[in-house]
Amino acid sequence: MEHLVEDKLTFRDFETDQDVRWCPGCGDYAILKAVQKVMPEIGKEKEDIVFISGIGCSSRFPYYMNTYGFHTIHGRAPAFATGVKLSNPNLSVWQVTGDGDALAIGGNHYIHVLRRNIDINILLFNNEIYGLTKGQFSPTSQTGIKTKSSPQGTVDRSFNPGKLALGAEANFFARVIDIDPKRMAEVMIEAENHKGTSLVEILQNCIIFNDKVFADVTAKDVKLDRQLWLTHGEPMIFGKEKNKGLVLNGFNLEIVTIGENGITDADILVHDAHCENNTLHNMLINMSAPEFPVAFGVIRQVAADSFDDNVWKQIEGEKDNAKINSVDELMNSGVTWEID
Amino acid sequence: MSNIVEEIDQVVIKFAGDSGDGMQLTGTQFSNTAAFIGNDLATFPDFPAEIRAPQGTVAGVSGFKIQFGSNRIFSPGDEADVLIAMNPAALLANIDWIRDGGTIIVDSDNFKIKDFDKAGYTTNPLEDGTLAGYNVVEAPITKLTKDSVKDCDIENKFRSRSKNMFALGIVYWLFSRPLSITEDYLDAKFGKVPEIAKANKLALKAGYNYALTVELLPSSYKVKAATLPKGKYRSIMGNEATAWGLMAAAERAKLDIFLGTYPITPASDILHELSKYKNFNIVTLQAEDEIAGICSSIGASFAGSLAVTSTSGPGLALKGEAIGLAMMTELPIVIIDVQRGGPSTGLPTKTEQSDLLQAVYGRNGESPVIVIAASTPSNCFDYAYKAAKLAVEHMTPVILLTDGFIANGAEPWKIKSVAEMEEIVPAMAKEGDKNWNPYTRAEDKLNRTWAIPGTKGLEHRIGVLEKQAVTGNVSYDPNNHEEMVKVRAEKVARVANFIPDVEVNGNEDADLLVVGWGGTYGGLHTAVSAMQEQGKSVAHAHFNYINPLPKNTATVFAKYKKIVVCELNNGQFIKLLQSELPEFNYLQYNKIQGLPFSKSQLVDEFNNILEA
Numbered sequence: 001m002e003h004l005v006e007d008k009l010t011f012r013d014f015e016t017d018q019d020v021r022w023c024p025g026c027g028d029y030a031i032l033k034a035v036q037k038v039m040p041e042i043g044k045e046k047e048d049i050v051f052i053s054g055i056g057c058s059s060r061f062p063y064y065m066n067t068y069g070f071h072t073i074h075g076r077a078p079a080f081a082t083g084v085k086l087s088n089p090n091l092s093v094w095q096v097t098g099d100g101d102a103l104a105i106g107g108n109h110y111i112h113v114l115r116r117n118i119d120i121n122i123l124l125f126n127n128e129i130y131g132l133t134k135g136q137f138s139p140t141s142q143t144g145i146k147t148k149s150s151p152q153g154t155v156d157r158s159f160n161p162g163k164l165a166l167g168a169e170a171n172f173f174a175r176v177i178d179i180d181p182k183r184m185a186e187v188m189i190e191a192e193n194h195k196g197t198s199l200v201e202i203l204q205n206c207i208i209f210n211d212k213v214f215a216d217v218t219a220k221d222v223k224l225d226r227q228l229w230l231t232h233g234e235p236m237i238f239g240k241e242k243n244k245g246l247v248l249n250g251f252n253l254e255i256v257t258i259g260e261n262g263i264t265d266a267d268i269l270v271h272d273a274h275c276e277n278n279t280l281h282n283m284l285i286n287m288s289a290p291e292f293p294v295a296f297g298v299i300r301q302v303a304a305d306s307f308d309d310n311v312w313k314q315i316e317g318e319k320d321n322a323k324i325n326s327v328d329e330l331m332n333s334g335v336t337w338e339i340d
Numbered sequence: 341m342s343n344i345v346e347e348i349d350q351v352v353i354k355f356a357g358d359s360g361d362g363m364q365l366t367g368t369q370f371s372n373t374a375a376f377i378g379n380d381l382a383t384f385p386d387f388p389a390e391i392r393a394p395q396g397t398v399a400g401v402s403g404f405k406i407q408f409g410s411n412r413i414f415s416p417g418d419e420a421d422v423l424i425a426m427n428p429a430a431l432l433a434n435i436d437w438i439r440d441g442g443t444i445i446v447d448s449d450n451f452k453i454k455d456f457d458k459a460g461y462t463t464n465p466l467e468d469g470t471l472a473g474y475n476v477v478e479a480p481i482t483k484l485t486k487d488s489v490k491d492c493d494i495e496n497k498f499r500s501r502s503k504n505m506f507a508l509g510i511v512y513w514l515f516s517r518p519l520s521i522t523e524d525y526l527d528a529k530f531g532k533v534p535e536i537a538k539a540n541k542l543a544l545k546a547g548y549n550y551a552l553t554v555e556l557l558p559s560s561y562k563v564k565a566a567t568l569p570k571g572k573y574r575s576i577m578g579n580e581a582t583a584w585g586l587m588a589a590a591e592r593a594k595l596d597i598f599l600g601t602y603p604i605t606p607a608s609d610i611l612h613e614l615s616k617y618k619n620f621n622i623v624t625l626q627a628e629d630e631i632a633g634i635c636s637s638i639g640a641s642f643a644g645s646l647a648v649t650s651t652s653g654p655g656l657a658l659k660g661e662a663i664g665l666a667m668m669t670e671l672p673i674v675i676i677d678v679q680r681g682g683p684s685t686g687l688p689t690k691t692e693q694s695d696l697l698q699a700v701y702g703r704n705g706e707s708p709v710i711v712i713a714a715s716t717p718s719n720c721f722d723y724a725y726k727a728a729k730l731a732v733e734h735m736t737p738v739i740l741l742t743d744g745f746i747a748n749g750a751e752p753w754k755i756k757s758v759a760e761m762e763e764i765v766p767a768m769a770k771e772g773d774k775n776w777n778p779y780t781r782a783e784d785k786l787n788r789t790w791a792i793p794g795t796k797g798l799e800h801r802i803g804v805l806e807k808q809a810v811t812g813n814v815s816y817d818p819n820n821h822e823e824m825v826k827v828r829a830e831k832v833a834r835v836a837n838f839i840p841d842v843e844v845n846g847n848e849d850a851d852l853l854v855v856g857w858g859g860t861y862g863g864l865h866t867a868v869s870a871m872q873e874q875g876k877s878v879a880h881a882h883f884n885y886i887n888p889l890p891k892n893t894a895t896v897f898a899k900y901k902k903i904v905v906c907e908l909n910n911g912q913f914i915k916l917l918q919s920e921l922p923e924f925n926y927l928q929y930n931k932i933q934g935l936p937f938s939k940s941q942l943v944d945e946f947n948n949i950l951e952a
Contacts, residue, residue: 071803079632083639112628322619
């Protein structure tokens with residue numbers, strides 16, 4: 001149903017007249033800009049794009065996008081997005097959420113939207129903290145973090161949004177970072193082009209309550225050694241010297257150096273995002289600094305039927321066999337009798 | 341052989357057995373046959389929450405009551421004229437509800453020591469005088485059923501399964517009914533397993549012939565067709581009528597239905613029914629929970645569907661926050677609450693009217709919505725239709741209250757024509773609408789308009805934060821908040837201009853006005869009509885519109901010296917009336933047993949009030 005965009009839109013067409021009210025220096029600004037730049041590239045008219053959010057700092061996002069937008073209740077955005085997409089499958093539906101919204105109060109909807117594989121894009125802003133409620137730990141906060149609600153440090157274990165997603169049978173998972181808008185935009189376009197639920201985890205810095213939480217991955221002096229950008233079909237090579245790579249040692253990933261101990265380019269694992277078996281994807285998602293680089297880019301992208309397609313195929317299929325085609329026919333079906 | 345046929349006006353039959361004995365099916369078959377013959381009728385299925393409660397115990401008894409007659413029938417009746425008890429537990433559970441001199445048909449094969457012991461009898465009720473004063477028919481139903489199917493090629497464990505059909509055969513003879521409706525049903529139901537169909541039909545016929553042959557029954561009875569208004573009829577159940585009413589509304593409004601819901605007793609049949617008709621562009625989403633059910637529906641409403649969610653009391657509690665969102669974003673959605681006994685999980689399979697205050701007030705913030713209630717199985721159709729109409733024309737959530745009693749009850753229904761139903765004109769915004777704003781309001785209804793994604797030029801944002809009047813932008817302005825709260829309340833209040841007056845059955849100068857709402861209509865109408873026939877000065881006003889109330893409510897109440905508000909709860913509608921119309925004195929009569937009102941209790945109560 002995609003049609004040509006008559007006059008080429010620009011990112012300005014997607015700005016609204018509302019003041020953007022995130023804290024100065026918040027990573028959300030960069031994400032907003034990237035999304036506004038991506039919109040003219042996805043082949044949809046403005047009126048066919050819908051942004052849906054729950055509650056939290058990230059969830060103010062729809063107010064700043066000049067498309068259709070719906071700021072909904074805490075944790076439930078996947079359900080609203082599901083209703084919108086099923087009601088009108090022609091729409092490009094984007095859900096904006098955070099680590100508290102998606103993984104705490106909305107955990108149930110998060111796993112079920114991924115399980116069904118409805119064709120929407122989910123942008124998960126992960127800052128490992130609750131910002132809007134002013135600084136409590138979240139389900140992705142590292143154990144031990146001291147916050148207002150954990151002055152002695154948390155004893156909660158955290159979980160990893162990507163591993164949870166794959167546990168729920170997600171077919172598309174990507175990870176990007178707020179300070180890399182170019183790659184963020186590229187991944188968003190891949191997410192839109194993927195049929196099914198596309199989940200993009202965006203590591204996003206909260207300058208007020210969890211500043212520099214990703215510094216051990218993003219700082220200039222370490223970033224090349226601690227970020228592995230994955231491209232389907234390319235070897236998993238990283239490092240300042242582009243000489244480090246990943247290999248499998250038994251059931252575990254291991255970092256090797258090309259040129260040492262007889263290791264060559266050919267020994268390095270080649271990224272297969274399309275592999276149905278998600279074992280390696282899980283291991284890549286699970287890597288954390290400083291022992292390993294953090295994996296970025298499209299980690300998993302497996303083609304499968306989307307839920308909305310299947311729902312409407314079933315509806316169309318029923319029309320071929322239906323014996324009752326109007327409410328009048330329905331009311332007059334089965335056992336009836338006349339009284340005169 | 342007795343061939344005496346007596347003519348009678350109306351009869352109450354209760355079928356009772358273990359929850360695996362097929363009593364619901366038996367009762368439904370009897371109802372369908374009675375309806376087909378032209379009797380008016382009302383049914384009341386009454387079953388345990390457990391799928392297979394312990395066999396042979398009172399807790400496991402499943403019952404189905406039907407009143408049918410040649411008169412208009414408004415309720416399933418109180419005391420049964422005939423009880424079919426498949427075991428001692430079924431007898432014990434119902435013995436207090438059989439009229440003196442009534443007929444009790446038992447399966448005597450199930451009255452051994454272990455059977456009556458399990459039910460809680462210390463001695464055999466067939467032998468100890470318990471049943472003195474009743475006309476007891478001891479029929480070896482299990483044995484005769486097995487004999488009747490001996491030539492069928494079926495597994496041994498199925499041989500006694502058809503005993504419900506044998507019992508139905510006896511009752512068909514007793515009331516001079518044809519077997520053909522049930523035979524046709526069995527052929528259709530078991531088309532793929534013809535031996536099972538055959539066994540059931542043989543058992544049905546054997547039961548009929550047994551009753552005809554043995555001289556246990558003094559006579560059979562004839563109940564003539566009722567004089568219902570002319571037309572084409574069918575039998576309809578409440579939940580089915582609700583689903584069809586929505587479908588009719590969708591057809592008239594030219595919208596597609598989206599039902600987002602989560603299974604819950606006694607509302608699941610609405611999901612089941614709508615799921616059958618996907619070819620009508622109906623999307624049914626069985627969501628991961630109650631909240632996702634309504635949220636997906638609100639999403640579909642935003643995108644232009646006729647949005648529906650169905651639930652019962654506990655689910656309505658979970659949906660509260662989302663209803664507030666739909667109220668604030670002024671999106672149409674029909675929320676169906678098939679009420680059951682509460683609080684908490686409560687009495688899931690029993691009926692109650694205890695969600696009224698939750699429906700009217702049960703949300704955070706100032707959150708008025710339209711609340712309406714169906715009052716009979718068949719008018720669930722009309723009120724579902726009306727709920728959809730009010731939602732899409734006034735741009736607001738509408739809560740439709742039904743209850744387990746009318747949802748599972750069935751009655752004959754004069755088939756309607758979609759073309760003759762009230763027009764439905766959704767408040768749609770259109771491409772090119774000049775000066776369109778998300779919260780520009782219509783003058784009469786105060787509704788905003790519905791601009792759905794895909795409409796060029798009407799891109800806009802709505803959400804959970806307070807709205808600036810007209811623009812819909814986020815606003816924390818104190819005066820704007822007060823204005824918006826008041827305009828949303830006024831919008832719902834003005835619905836009173838678009839609903840009918842409440843009607844009164846009885847004289848304007850009666851001494852007592854009986855007030856009820858929702859599913860108690862049949863019981864109250866039956867009791868009040870019986871008293872009126874005896875010359876008692878009593879009238880009945882029944883409410884289908886709860887919020888807002890009909891405009892003539894105060895005018896009606898002012899005519900009566902005494903008003904008694906009757907409800908199946910601890911007094912909820914009365915609280916609403918006391919707050920909305922405090923100038924009147926209200927008496928109250930409440931029953932909180934998970935059961936409908938009985939006529940005799942009501943008549944006694946009303947007589948006491950009249951004499952006080």
